[in-house]
Amino acid sequence: MAMTLRLTPEDENILTELAAQEGISRQEATVRAIREAAARRGHESAVKELSAAARERYADLLDRLGQ
Numbered sequence: 775m776a777m778t779l780r781l782t783p784e785d786e787n788i789l790t791e792l793a794a795q796e797g798i799s800r801q802e803a804t805v806r807a808i809r810e811a812a813a814r815r816g817h818e819s820a821v822k823e824l825s826a827a828a829r830e831r832y833a834d835l836l837d838r839l840g841q
Contacts, residue, residue, distance in 0.1 A: 779804065 781789065793803035829836065 789800050789803055792807075793800045796803060796806075798806070
């Protein structure tokens with residue numbers, strides 16, 4: 775699916791520099807950035823869920839350690 779991406783001149787410069795540093799096209803740099811952002815969100819969500827489960831599971835122990 776084709777898509778038009780409108781960028782500010784500053785963002786366009788950043789994208790161009792990023793692509794040049796990676797030795798890839800601006801299109802590939804954009805796709806990679808999107809995928810990396812999605813992966814980070816998925817990872818952060820998983821960490822939050824696991825952290826909440828651990829805090830719940832070990833709440834008594836954590837309270838005792840805090841005293």
